[in-house]
Amino acid sequence: MNKPALYLSAASTISHQPTFRNPGFSVGLGPVEASSALISPDYKAYIEAGLLRRMSKILRMSVACAKDCMEQAGIAQPDAIVVGTGLGCLQDTEKFLNTSLTVEGLLPPTSFIQSTHNTMAGQISLSLGNHGYNMTHTQNTLSFEHALLDAAMLLREGDRNVLVGAADEHIDILEDIARQLAFEANAPLTSAASFFVLSAENQGNASAGLADVYTSGGTEYGQEDIDAFLDRNGLQAGDVDLALYAGTPVQGAARNVDYLPLAGVYPTASAFALHYALDVFATNSEVRNVLICNGLRKSNLGLTLLKAFEA
Amino acid sequence: MGVCITGIGVVSAIGMSVKENLSALREGRTGIGPLHYLQGTKASLAGEVKASNDALRAALGVGTEYVSRTSLLGLQAAREAWGDNKRSGVIRTGLISATSVGGMDRSEVFYKNYLAQNNPDYRLLTTHDSGSTTERIAKELGITGYINTLSTACSSGVNAIMLGARLILQGTLDRVLVGGSDALSVFTIDGFRSLMIYDDQWCRPFDDNRAGLNLGEGAGFLLLEGEKSIELTGNRPICNVSGWANAADAYHQTASSPDGKGATLAIEHAIRRAGIGLDQISYVNAHGTGTKNNDHSESVALQNVFGDRIPPFSSTKAFTGHTLAAAGAIEAVFSVLAIQHNLIFPNLNYRTPIAETGLVPATQLEAGAEVNAVLSNSFGFGGNNSSLVLTKYE
Numbered sequence: 180m181n182k183p184a185l186y187l188s189a190a191s192t193i194s195h196q197p198t199f200r201n202p203g204f205s206v207g208l209g210p211v212e213a214s215s216a217l218i219s220p221d222y223k224a225y226i227e228a229g230l231l232r233r234m235s236k237i238l239r240m241s242v243a244c245a246k247d248c249m250e251q252a253g254i255a256q257p258d259a260i261v262v263g264t265g266l267g268c269l270q271d272t273e274k275f276l277n278t279s280l281t282v283e284g285l286l287p288p289t290s291f292i293q294s295t296h297n298t299m300a301g302q303i304s305l306s307l308g309n310h311g312y313n314m315t316h317t318q319n320t321l322s323f324e325h326a327l328l329d330a331a332m333l334l335r336e337g338d339r340n341v342l343v344g345a346a347d348e349h350i351d352i353l354e355d356i357a358r359q360l361a362f363e364a365n366a367p368l369t370s371a372a373s374f375f376v377l378s379a380e381n382q383g384n385a386s387a388g389l390a391d392v393y394t395s396g397g398t399e400y401g402q403e404d405i406d407a408f409l410d411r412n413g414l415q416a417g418d419v420d421l422a423l424y425a426g427t428p429v430q431g432a433a434r435n436v437d438y439l440p441l442a443g444v445y446p447t448a449s450a451f452a453l454h455y456a457l458d459v460f461a462t463n464s465e466v467r468n469v470l471i472c473n474g475l476r477k478s479n480l481g482l483t484l485l486k487a488f489e490a
Numbered sequence: 491m492g493v494c495i496t497g498i499g500v501v502s503a504i505g506m507s508v509k510e511n512l513s514a515l516r517e518g519r520t521g522i523g524p525l526h527y528l529q530g531t532k533a534s535l536a537g538e539v540k541a542s543n544d545a546l547r548a549a550l551g552v553g554t555e556y557v558s559r560t561s562l563l564g565l566q567a568a569r570e571a572w573g574d575n576k577r578s579g580v581i582r583t584g585l586i587s588a589t590s591v592g593g594m595d596r597s598e599v600f601y602k603n604y605l606a607q608n609n610p611d612y613r614l615l616t617t618h619d620s621g622s623t624t625e626r627i628a629k630e631l632g633i634t635g636y637i638n639t640l641s642t643a644c645s646s647g648v649n650a651i652m653l654g655a656r657l658i659l660q661g662t663l664d665r666v667l668v669g670g671s672d673a674l675s676v677f678t679i680d681g682f683r684s685l686m687i688y689d690d691q692w693c694r695p696f697d698d699n700r701a702g703l704n705l706g707e708g709a710g711f712l713l714l715e716g717e718k719s720i721e722l723t724g725n726r727p728i729c730n731v732s733g734w735a736n737a738a739d740a741y742h743q744t745a746s747s748p749d750g751k752g753a754t755l756a757i758e759h760a761i762r763r764a765g766i767g768l769d770q771i772s773y774v775n776a777h778g779t780g781t782k783n784n785d786h787s788e789s790v791a792l793q794n795v796f797g798d799r800i801p802p803f804s805s806t807k808a809f810t811g812h813t814l815a816a817a818g819a820i821e822a823v824f825s826v827l828a829i830q831h832n833l834i835f836p837n838l839n840y841r842t843p844i845a846e847t848g849l850v851p852a853t854q855l856e857a858g859a860e861v862n863a864v865l866s867n868s869f870g871f872g873g874n875n876s877s878l879v880l881t882k883y884e
Binding site for chain 2: 478
């Protein structure tokens with residue numbers, strides 16, 4: 180291994196599952212129900228009331244998770260903020276689209292302002308007063324992996340702590356669109372945000388490290404791409420104690436778990452899988468290697484390899 | 491040898507190619523005017539690319555109607571930058587595009603019919619997400635593997651170039667096509683109008699009487715190569731990507747800080763990364779949108795960094811309009827042209843210095859003085875500030 184593992188020193192997820200500030204949530208976690216709703220924390224504990232009123236679901240989730248991560252990691256400022264989102268701020272986008280097509284005269288600008296994809300990263304920098312590198316990746320189902328790769332690069336360039344996460348929000352029209360476009364999924368469409376602190380050094384609270392992350396787009400992938408990735412990291416499929424997958428299970432892994440029924444379906448659901456994996460490491464010391472295999476779309480492959488730290 | 495630029499491509503309101511854009515820049519000819527192709531907007535002036543979607547599709551050989559204008563414009567510029575380069579099994583090649591609207595030009599057609607219950611075509615939405623606009627460009631060029639999209643509003647284009655350079659330096663990729671693309675849409679025009687920063691007259695960057703921006707559309711792409719790739723392709727480097735930085739202003743979701751904090755950090759860090767002195771910057775291609783807020787904040791940032799020795803600077807947005815996520819990439823192409831041809835482009839429509847800062851941009855085409863290093867700024871919503879330093883290939 181030529182690259183040292185990076186430390187995951189905080190994780191925070193708001194989702195349709197009891198994930199927020201709930202260590203051990205992965206134990207016995209059942210599939211997300213079609214009738215489920217987002218489990219929102221008391222946002223007022225994280226966001227000032229005046230700001231909160233104007234914030235859409237995706238902004239609330241993101242800022243609250245980001246602040247929770249800072250608290251867990253015990254750092255005042257990250258060196259950088261990197262966010263992945265597949266579809267961005269849908270609620271505000273649809274709202275402004277609707278207003279612009281139906282209202283004559285002067286339009287209220289708030290939903291336009293908050294419609295750009297980098298509103299989450301921008302709002303987090305504002306809420307922390309952070310002047311560091313601030314980036315937003317939006318590559319469909321690989322948006323989170325691209326953010327994670329960017330964060331890993333920043334640490335190799337000298338940063339110490341990077342806040343990295345992903346968020347996507349569900350709006351009602353998605354159900355209609357999914358039906359009309361015959362989008363098939365094995366789980367309901369959901370909203371969620373997951374944020375992490377990726378660190379160059381262990382602050383004593385990391386249960387696992389990020390060994391490698393890889394993305395490939397524009398071509399149908401096969402098991403050989405997964406085997407080649409593992410090989411580059413000195414592993415074989417049989418060394419993978421747990422494969423969290425969307426799409427096709429990983430051949431040869433000791434155990435395969437489809438993460439979509441747990442997370443629900445949204446473009447950055449692999450971020451949920453990362454938090455789930457960290458929770459597994461923290462609760463089960465026998466798990467050494469976890470592979471997240473994101474094949475939510477057939478032409479996109481995202482691979483994230485996590486390793487337990489020696490106790 | 492660092493990160494080299496070996497190919498450039500651009501499409502904007504002032505032309506469909508590098509050659510056409512350069513001619514217009516030399517002649518001081520703007521592309522901003524009344525809209526011909528985009529219907530149903532309240533904008534009197536915009537920098538529209540002078541081609542219909544059908545004409546673009548025909549010229550590019552794109553069969554499907556389910557393609558956004560953002561993808562078409564991006565493909566036009568990406569093809570030019572890519573040139574005659576071949577796919578390779580040995581050279582790890584990536585594509586990074588930047589966009590802020592993605593396929594909104596198609597989505598708003600759908601949504602209008604959806605609201606009116608007028609048989610909306612849901613397939614139009616398959617081009618909505620920003621990532622799909624890049625996937626389409628990659629597909630047409632036959633690029634697979636590292637394909638990524640950045641979306642940080644008006645600084646996106648510079649960020650794509652910066653990410654590409656970093657991927658090459660870290661050895662993740664050998665060459666990468668980087669750029670940005672955005673099409674005009676009713677959504678963005680209404681958006682900037684709602685903020686009351688859309689000028690119904692011709693935009694006047696850095697003028698005391700400026701009253702806002704004119705939106706534009708287009709795309710810019712650059713082919714970046716590292717040493718290994720150049721050894722194999724034999725391509726001749728045009729310029730180096732030498733410095734870059736991104737910094738958050740953390741002041742307001744849309745407005746820039748009056749002290750230009752984020753912009754100052756981005757400019758300083760980019761020049762430091764380039765390893766050159768402040769006095770070695772020959773020209774600054776400013777963000778210069780023509781809004782009260784940006785041009786003031788950017789002027790303060792230039793003063794913060796350069797003191798009273800500010801290099802010749804201009805905004806080219808009075809030529810192209812503000813092309814949002816494409817702006818940083820289009821202006822990087824213009825910066826390459828400035829170095830290649832030793833040019834400083836004029837800042838059109840400027841008359842009076844901004845009272846608080848008193849800065850005077852270049853107002854005439856300047857040819858002859860050597861241009862060795864260009865600083866290009868792009869600042870966006872969310873307080874996203876990016877700067878790029880391009881230098882002559884030695």
